[in-house]
Amino acid sequence: MIIQLFNGKRLDIADYSLKRLFHHIPSISLSHITENVEGRDGLLFMETFLESRVISVELLYESYDIYDYYLLRDEINALFTRKESFYVIFKNEPYKRYLVRLNQSFEVEPNQYMNSFTVEFTCVNIFGEAVADTSSLKEWDSNKWAWNGQIIWDDDLKYSFNSNSFIIKNLGNVDIDPRQSELEITLKGTFASSVVINNETTGDVYVYNGSLTSNDVLVLKGVQSFKNGASVFRNTNKKLIRLFAGENNFTITGGSVSSVDFNFRFLYL
Known part of the structure; x- marks a missing residue:
């Protein structure tokens, strides 16, 4: 998984002794405005809005000993706890990114070797977006296997x-x-x-x-x-x-x- 900041800097979680175990990207939540109409069964849907989405990622950290864990814990806290929004990019879909903020606090429980923990991100923009815009040169990248997801x-x-x-x-x-x-x-x-x-x-x-x-x-x-x-x-x-x-x-x-x-x-x- 990649963290991309607004200044273009990319941070690979592998450089923080982290591995992504799996992640969940749910569908976007919907909000409906409805009315009851006399003589009509059910609800009359007046309007529907797209609301929010929270992405959850389960991560595994690996440390050499308990002292290394304490150093690693602080680095992980600083990696995800930011006031400003940032992008997350999953390597199995490298053409797509999500603009997010940390949804809530998380805990990296102590272990001298390894342990897993979950981080949740609230999508600032509810849609995923292409990493490249249409002004970018269209070039085949063997490391990405697709250009904006098109095989x-x-x-x-x-x-x-x-x-x-x-x-x-x-x-x-x-x-x-x-x-x-x-x-x-x-x-x-x-x-x-x-x-x-x-x-x-x-x-x-x-x-x-x-x-x-x-x-x-x-x-x-x-x-x-x-x-x-x-x-x-x-x-x-x-x-x-x-x-x-x-x-x-x-x-x-x-x-x-x-x-x-x-x-x-x-x-x-």
């Missing part, structure tokens, strides 16, 4: 285009919503008076009411819009572009596209 190589998997129509493949099993998840769209081209980006799969239509020259760059980042680094949100139709899981068919109208790039991370239930 089958896909030569058509692209996230940069120079045409007005294209397909974006979201290989995760969760929709990408820029109000909650990373999504950056960078567009260059020549547009006389407006830019219309249409995800025909979701039905989302984004409109920027302004021109673009060959020297301009339009960036949709989260819920914000920028032209050459300056906010142009007020010049848009205040709509967002989402990505459904699977294939998303896009068209861009109003001018000619020189390049358009999509950068995001796949999400996993």
